Amino acid sequence: MSTQKFDPNSAQNLLEIEKQFAVKAVEHAQTYWNLLEKISPRGLKLTRLDDEIYADTMSSFPELSVDGYAKLIKLDEDWLKSESGKKRWRTFINAYEKTVKDFNFGSLIRTDARREYAETNTIFGASVFLRFYAIEIARNRLGLNDRAHEMAKEEAEKEAKEKEEEEKVKVSGKSESEKS
Numbered sequence: 001m002s003t004q005k006f007d008p009n010s011a012q013n014l015l016e017i018e019k020q021f022a023v024k025a026v027e028h029a030q031t032y033w034n035l036l037e038k039i040s041p042r043g044l045k046l047t048r049l050d051d052e053i054y055a056d057t058m059s060s061f062p063e064l065s066v067d068g069y070a071k072l073i074k075l076d077e078d079w080l081k082s083e084s085g086k087k088r089w090r091t092f093i094n095a096y097e098k099t100v101k102d103f104n105f106g107s108l109i110r111t112d113a114r115r116e117y118a119e120t121n122t123i124f125g126a127s128v129f130l131r132f133y134a135i136e137i138a139r140n141r142l143g144l145n146d147r148a149h150e151m152a153k154e155e156a157e158k159e160a161k162e163k164e165e166e167e168k169v170k171v172s173g174k175s176e177s178e179k180s
Contacts, residue, residue: 021105021106022106022124024105024106025106025107025108025124026108028107028108029107029108029117029122030117032136033116033117033148033152034152036145036148036149036152037149037152037153037155037156039149040146040149041139041140041143041145041146041148041149042140042141042143042146044140046133046136046137046140047100047133047137049096049099049100050133050137053096053130053133053134053137054134054137054138054141056092056095056134057092057134057135057137057138058138060088060092061088061092061134064138069138069142069144072113072135072138072139072142072144073112073113073114073139073144074111074112074113074114075109075111075112075123075135077111077123080123080131089131092130092131092134093128093130093131096130100129100130100133102129103128103129103130104128104129104130105128105129106124106128106129107124107128107129107131107132108122108123108124108132109122109123109131109132109135109136110122110148111123113139113144113145113147113148114147114148115148115151116148116151116152116155
């Protein structure tokens with residue numbers, strides 16, 4: 001075993017580790033979508049620091065409050081990934097290093113609050129838990145996720161109906177085969 005110190009700046013990206021991060025991020029997104037289905041976003045608490053994170057987000061990024069919260073409704077990926085955006089977000093995120101578990105772990109964020117998670121509506125590369133919390137707590141508080149809540153409920157109801165229909169077909173299929 002090597003006694004050299006690990007240097008994250010010179011470490012190689014291992015495909016298997018990246019896949020594991022992606023799997024965790026997708027699981028997190030599915031869990032969040034399931035929460036949106038069951039709980040009204042305005043009453044949803046994501047962390048014990050929601051109030052602090054919300055206040056800090058809105059004061060650190062006042063541009064999110066402009067034009068009816070347009071930049072919260074539809075995220076501007078170029079703004080998030082710009083040099084100045086990265087620097088501002090890094091400062092914001094690092095302030096929670098000691099208070100939020102996995103604060104810098106990768107996550108998926110919907111680029112458009114009016115749509116569900118999908119390949120064309122998701123950012124991964126520039127997303128960490130703290131940014132996810134900042135954006136989603138603000139969206140929830142401001143009612144910007146109300147439509148997502150309705151979509152998630154509709155989707156769950158549709159899936160439940162489909163499952164019920166499948167069960168009816170199975171039961172009726174068995175009874176027909178039992179008659180013969």
